[in-house]
Amino acid sequence: MPVGVIVEILRRLPVKSVVKCKSVCKSWNTLISHPSFISTHLQASLSNNTPFLLLSYREMGKKDYFFHYDKDGFDEFKQLQFPAFVCASDSLVLGSCNGLICLQFWPGDVSRFLLCNPSIRKYISLPWPRISNDVRINFGFGFDSGTNDYKLVIIGIGKEDTWIKPFLFSLNENCWKRVNAIPPNYTFDSSELSGSVPFVNGAVHWIGYQKRNNGRFTNAILGFDLSAEEFTEISLPESLIGLGPMNLFTMKYGESSIAVLKRDRANGLWDLDELWVMKEYGVVGSWTKVLTLTLHRKWFPNVLGLRKNGEVLVQLDYGKMASLDLNFQQMELHGVEVTTKLISLEGSYVESLVLLDKTVDVHCVSL
Numbered sequence: 001m002p003v004g005v006i007v008e009i010l011r012r013l014p015v016k017s018v019v020k021c022k023s024v025c026k027s028w029n030t031l032i033s034h035p036s037f038i039s040t041h042l043q044a045s046l047s048n049n050t051p052f053l054l055l056s057y058r059e060m061g062k063k064d065y066f067f068h069y070d071k072d073g074f075d076e077f078k079q080l081q082f083p084a085f086v087c088a089s090d091s092l093v094l095g096s097c098n099g100l101i102c103l104q105f106w107p108g109d110v111s112r113f114l115l116c117n118p119s120i121r122k123y124i125s126l127p128w129p130r131i132s133n134d135v136r137i138n139f140g141f142g143f144d145s146g147t148n149d150y151k152l153v154i155i156g157i158g159k160e161d162t163w164i165k166p167f168l169f170s171l172n173e174n175c176w177k178r179v180n181a182i183p184p185n186y187t188f189d190s191s192e193l194s195g196s197v198p199f200v201n202g203a204v205h206w207i208g209y210q211k212r213n214n215g216r217f218t219n220a221i222l223g224f225d226l227s228a229e230e231f232t233e234i235s236l237p238e239s240l241i242g243l244g245p246m247n248l249f250t251m252k253y254g255e256s257s258i259a260v261l262k263r264d265r266a267n268g269l270w271d272l273d274e275l276w277v278m279k280e281y282g283v284v285g286s287w288t289k290v291l292t293l294t295l296h297r298k299w300f301p302n303v304l305g306l307r308k309n310g311e312v313l314v315q316l317d318y319g320k321m322a323s324l325d326l327n328f329q330q331m332e333l334h335g336v337e338v339t340t341k342l343i344s345l346e347g348s349y350v351e352s353l354v355l356l357d358k359t360v361d362v363h364c365v366s367l
Contacts, residue, residue, distance in 0.1 A: 003031070006028075006031070007031070007037065007040065010028075010031070010032065010037070010041070011037070011040050011041045011044045012044060012048075014351065015045075015119045015120060015351045015352065015353060016119075018032055018041065018353065019032075019120055019353075019356075032353070032356070033356055033357050034357065035148065035357055037353075038352075038353045038354060038356055038357060039148060041352070041353050042098055042099070042350075042352045042353065042354065045099075045350050045351060045352055046098075046350055049350060049351070050069055050070065050071055051070045051308055051348050051349065051350050052067040052068060052069060052070060052077055052348065052349040052350070052351075053067070053068050053070050053307070053313070053345060053347075053348060053349070054066075054067060054093070054096055054101070054345075054346040054347050054348070054349045055067075055068060055304075055343055055344070055345055055346065056093065056343070056344045056346055057342070057343055058342045058343075058344075059342070063091060064079060064080075065079065065080040065093075065346070066078070066079050066080070067079075067080070067349060070307055070308050070309075070348065074321070074323070080118050091103050091104065091105040092104045092105070093196045093344075093346040093347070094113075094139045094140070094141045094152070094196055094197065095139075095140065095141030095142060095152075095196045095197060095199055095204070095347065096141075096196060096346060096347035096348065096349050097141065097142050097143045097150065097199055097347075098143055098150075098350065098352055098354055099117055099119055099349065099350050099351055099352030099353075099354050100115055100116070100117055100150055100352070100354045100355065101114075101115075101116045101117070101118065101346075101349070102114070102115055102116075102139075102141035102152055103115075103116060104139065111128050112125060112126065112127065112128060113125070113126040113127075113128070113152065113169075114126070115150065115152075115171065115355070117352065117353075117354050117355040117356075119351040119352060119353075120353060120355065120356055122355045122356065122358070123355070124171070124355065124358060126152070126169060129154070129167045129176045131154070131156060131164075131167070132158065134158060134159060135156040135157065135158045135164060136156060136157045136158075136188070136189070137154055137155065137156040138154070138155050138156075138188055138197070138206050139152065139153070139154055139155075139197065140152070140153045140155075140197045140199065140204025140205075140206070140224055140226075141153075141196070141197070141199065141204070142199035142202070142203070142204055142226050143199070143202075143226070144202070144226045144227045145202065145227070146227045147172060147227070148172070149170055149171055149172040149173075150170075150171040150354070151168055151169060151170055151171070151226045152168070152169040153166055153167070153168050153169075153179075153204065153224055153226065154166060154167040154168075155188075155206075155224065157187055157188065161187045163183035165178040165179060165180060165181075166178070166179040166181055166224065167179075168226075168229065171358070179229050181224070181229055181230045181231055182230070182231065183231060184208060184220075184222055184231050184233055185210065186208030186209060186210055186220060186222055186233075187208065187209060187210070187211070188206050188207065188208045188209070188222065188245075189207075189209075189245060189246060196346050196347045197250070198250050198251055198252040198258055199252070200252055200253075200256060200257060200258050200281065201256055201257075201281055201282075202225055202226055202227050203223040203224055203225045203226065203232060204223065204224050204226070205221050205222065205223050205234075205250050205258055206221070206222050206250060207219060207220075207221060207222070207245050207248045207249070207250055207260075208220050208221070208222035208233075208245075209245040216242055217242060217243065217244060217245055218241055218242065219236055219240060219241050219242070219243060219245050219248060220233050220234065220235055220236055220241075221233070221234040221235075221236060221250060221258065221260070234258075234278075234282065234284070235284045236248075236260065236276075236287070237260075237276055237287040237289070240260060240262055240276065243262065247262055247263050247264060248260055248261070248262055248263075249261040249263070251305050251306060252305070252306065252347070252348075253277045253278065253306055254306070254308070254310065255308075256281055257277065257278045257279065257280070257281040258277075258278050258281065259275060259276060259277040259278065259306060260275075260276045261273060261274070261275055261276075261303055262274040262275075262276070273291070273292070273293040273301075273303050274289060274291065274292050274293075275289070275290055275291035275292075275303060275312065276288065276289050276290070277290050277306075290326045291303075291312060291324070291326060293314075301314035301315070301316055301322070301324070302314060302315045302316075302343075304343060304344070304345040305345035307323060308348070310326060311323040311324060311325055311326065312324040312326060313345060315343050321343070
């Protein structure tokens with residue numbers, strides 16, 4: 001058969017079947033392992049396959065990762081048994097993009113990063129760049145579509161709220177570098193990282209704030225464009241600008257915009273959630289409050305994030321998970337028992353061949 005016909009057949013196959021086809025002959029192995037075919041297969045997967053949600057469950061200091069179908073039944077697809085996750089029970093997901101998951105974990109007293117693709121059971125290990133211990137840091141992971149490259153950025157603020165040059169790891173270049181980006185006139189708190197940082201429209205996003213003389217704050221959303229390698233700034237709704245930044249959390253909204261969850265705490269518990277979505281990315285006037293949840297005497301829904309269909313995924317404190325339809329303000333329970341485990345929505349996931357053309361466990365030279 002012509003090569004073009006073979007490509008059309010192979011790109012429609014699931015990941016496991018494609019990997020098996022590498023053993024057919026040398027020409028198929030070369031074809032499947034080529035970056036252009038990996039990209040072609042990824043686009044087919046993004047267009048035709050049901051996406052998954054990556055959830056982490058923590059109980060008694062142990063963290064497990066599960067995939068659930070992001071469709072009506074919300075059925076569990078599988079638990080991750082990939083060795084990188086098993087050995088990294090004390091880990092933090094920094095982001096998930098195109099089937100590639102970025103993890104920070106601590107083997108012993110040393111912090112490291114893993115770029116993992118559980119679908120093909122392959123990973124790359126990255127060292128920690130030389131950053132001073134007195135620097136507050138945040139991470140962001142995503143995809144640079146201009147160069148077909150996956151990048152991990154570390155932003156940091158040192159003494160007296162002075163920004164340091166961001167550290168940027170490029171998978172294509174296989175190394176860390178420093179970026180001469182002009183820092184925004186904001187600071188940030190690394191404790192916002194209760195889950196992965198949203199990657200939208202080529203940029204990763206965090207909450208930034210300015211401290212006023214009267215003890216109040218001015219908040220905004222900070223972005224870092226992975227292609228242009230520069231910072232951006234997005235204004236928040238008026239009612240969120242002056243709040244304490246520790247009460248604000250960024251989320252992904254759909255495929256191309258962002259959302260902010262506002263939480264108020266009373267008596268040690270979150271007693272009010274407000275969810276704001278930016279219906280048109282970058283347009284401040286498109287901010288819309290779509291949800292207000294208050295503490296119920298029997299249960300309190302903990303907002304985990306937004307699903308692809310626009311519903312809000314929540315955990316109820318009596319051990320159930322549910323989706324909330326924003327149009328009708330109705331809640332649908334899922335048959336997922338989580339008992340007292342703490343749950344985090346780490347992001348969306350699609351099976352892919354990303355990393356198939358890379359060497360396993362590459363150790364990059366640190367700065």
